[in-house]
Amino acid sequence: MKRCLPAWPGVSTDVDIPAAGISSAAPPDTLGRRMRDLRLSVTDRCNFRCAYCMPKEVFGRDHAFLPKTDILTFEELARLARIFAGLGMEKIRVTGGEPLLRRDLPALVEMLASIDGIKDLTLTTNGSALAAQALALRQAGLKRVTVSLDALDDATFRAMNDVDFPVACVMEGIDAALAAGFAPVKINMVVRRGVNEHEIVPMARRFRGPDYILRFIEFMDVGGTNAWRMDDVVPADEIIRAISRELPLEALPPNYAGEVAARFRHADGGGEIGVISSVTGPFCRDCTRARVSAEGKLFTCLFATHGHDLRALLRSTLDDAAIASAISAIWSARDDRYSEQRTPATARQGKVEMSKVGG
Numbered sequence: 303m304k305r306c307l308p309a310w311p312g313v314s315t316d317v318d319i320p321a322a323g324i325s326s327a328a329p330p331d332t333l334g335r336r337m338r339d340l341r342l343s344v345t346d347r348c349n350f351r352c353a354y355c356m357p358k359e360v361f362g363r364d365h366a367f368l369p370k371t372d373i374l375t376f377e378e379l380a381r382l383a384r385i386f387a388g389l390g391m392e393k394i395r396v397t398g399g400e401p402l403l404r405r406d407l408p409a410l411v412e413m414l415a416s417i418d419g420i421k422d423l424t425l426t427t428n429g430s431a432l433a434a435q436a437l438a439l440r441q442a443g444l445k446r447v448t449v450s451l452d453a454l455d456d457a458t459f460r461a462m463n464d465v466d467f468p469v470a471c472v473m474e475g476i477d478a479a480l481a482a483g484f485a486p487v488k489i490n491m492v493v494r495r496g497v498n499e500h501e502i503v504p505m506a507r508r509f510r511g512p513d514y515i516l517r518f519i520e521f522m523d524v525g526g527t528n529a530w531r532m533d534d535v536v537p538a539d540e541i542i543r544a545i546s547r548e549l550p551l552e553a554l555p556p557n558y559a560g561e562v563a564a565r566f567r568h569a570d571g572g573g574e575i576g577v578i579s580s581v582t583g584p585f586c587r588d589c590t591r592a593r594v595s596a597e598g599k600l601f602t603c604l605f606a607t608h609g610h611d612l613r614a615l616l617r618s619t620l621d622d623a624a625i626a627s628a629i630s631a632i633w634s635a636r637d638d639r640y641s642e643q644r645t646p647a648t649a650r651q652g653k654v655e656m657s658k659v660g661g
């Protein structure tokens with residue numbers, strides 16, 4: 303029988319504070335990159351246990367997730383988003399963990415949607431609770447939604463989420479997103495050698511057409527718990543070749559400088575797909591992304607080992623201008639380009655877990 307409820311329930315200030323000035327766009331980092339795109343993580347919890355992200359052996363039933371008091375409140379998240387917007391941030395992606403596990407998420411979306419300067423407000427979700435929430439999210443002002451889905455085949459999908467969650471429930475969520483007006487819905491598929499590579503072409507067929515943009519993501523060495531090996535990565539060009547053999551593709555130019563996905567369209571007009579080649583074709587040179595974890599740490603790279611404690615600033619007597627100056631100082635010192643420097647040794651180093659900083 304189909305089961306559409308979440309399957310796995312709840313599983314020193316180090317920032318220099320420069321003299322506060324009038325808030326204005328943050329200066330570029332040491333490699334000339336502006337801060338444009340904020341990933342805001344609203345929870346570290348998830349009801350799935352995808353082995354590439356939150357393997358069960360590490361994130362077991364006794365895993366200590368953040369207590370409620372450590373997590374930024376909606377008011378703190380919105381204040382932070384306003385400060386980032388004042389520094390030139392134009393896009394916010396709400397993520398997690400699984401963001402739809404955060405109670406009353408549409409209320410936060412409504413707060414974020416009303417911030418001046420934010421041109422794009424999106425959400426990445428595993429889709430398990432989307433059927434119930436899609437309309438409320440749309441009405442709250444969410445502009446776009448991305449659903450992570452690694453297979454259409456039910457047995458493969460259940461094995462990959464590792465909590466036996468049925469694919470049909472995620473498909474209901476995607477349909478509800480379309481009905482709520484979110485077309486085109488982006489679908490993210492992480493490809494792992496020998497696990498779901500046989501699903502590449504079926505996924506490309508199923509998500510053709512104007513309602514979807516399917517994006518294939520190379521399996522990455524995020525965090526320190528997913529036992530990543532280069533042998534498990536299916537390179538983006540191999541993915542494109544596999545699809546092209548059955549469904550001819552044509553390359554498209556990027557929508558904007560710094561777009562992470564390389565874009566293609568079906569030659570017969572059947573819509574768009576993308577590949578994100580973080581491992582085989584790094585795109586650090588244009589990376590404008592900052593990430594804030596649910597406990598309020600700022601990470602300037604997905605593969606960072608260290609975050610900067612913004613919660614301590616938010617809960618201090620500092621005003622917005624002083625916090626903005628602190629964020630500017632962190633960003634202007636940024637020199638991250640992990641994917642360009644990856645080696646077998648760095649891949650084994652402990653880094654922040656993806657379930658803390660989102661995708």
Ligand code: SAM
Pocket residue numbers: 348354355397398399400401426427428429448449450490491492519520521522523524528656657660661
């Ligand atoms: N739980 C939500 C979801 O799955 O969409 C949001 C958070 S999840 C960490 C964000 C994205 O990161 C998902 O699309 C997921 O597939 C991707 N992801 C997680 N671990 C990954 C890895 N090791 N390599 C590539 N992508 C990964």
Ligand code: SF4
Pocket residue numbers: 348349350351352355356398399400428450657
């Ligand atoms: Fe959860 Fe998303 Fe990580 Fe899967 S990828 S375990 S759904 S946070």
Ligand code: SF4
Pocket residue numbers: 585586587589590591602603604605638639640641642
């Ligand atoms: Fe950006 Fe870090 Fe990814 Fe490079 S490795 S694209 S700097 S997040």
